[in-house]
Amino acid sequence: MSPRRRLPPVxxxxxxxxxxxxxxxxxxxxxxxxxxxxxxxxxxLYERGQVSGMSALFDRTAAVPADQPPT
Structure with a gap:
């Protein structure tokens, strides 16, 4: 079993x-x-029945259009 990674400080x-x-x-x-x-x-951090996981969340107000090229 691999060690768990630390969660970011957020x-x-x-x-x-x-x-x-x-x-x-x-x-x-x-x-x-x-x-x-x-x-x-x-x-x-979520749990759905027997499944649990972690997902990154981003502020919608700071998001950019998907077709915008990286800066």
């Missing part, structure tokens, strides 16, 4: 308790947006 949310403006990259993509930077604004 806010952590569990279950459905996360602010509405913090979205995953998939949720941003559905809105034709992408994160403006690679570092997440928060981390979402």
């Amino acid at each position: 806010p952590q949310y569990r279950g459905d308790a996360r602010p509405a403006h913090l979205l995953t990259t998939e949720e941003l993509a559905a809105l034709h947006l992408k994160p403006a930077r690679a570092t997440p604004d928060a981390v979402w």
Whole structure:
């Protein structure tokens, strides 16, 4: 078994308790947006039945259009 990585020093949310403006990259993509930077604004820890995981969350208000070239 590989060792667990440390979580980044950002806010952590569990279950459905996360602010509405913090979205995953998939949720941003559905809105034709992408994160403006690679570092997440928060981390979402979730459990769905027997499955648990962690996902990066990005501030929707700081997101950029998905077709915008990197700077």
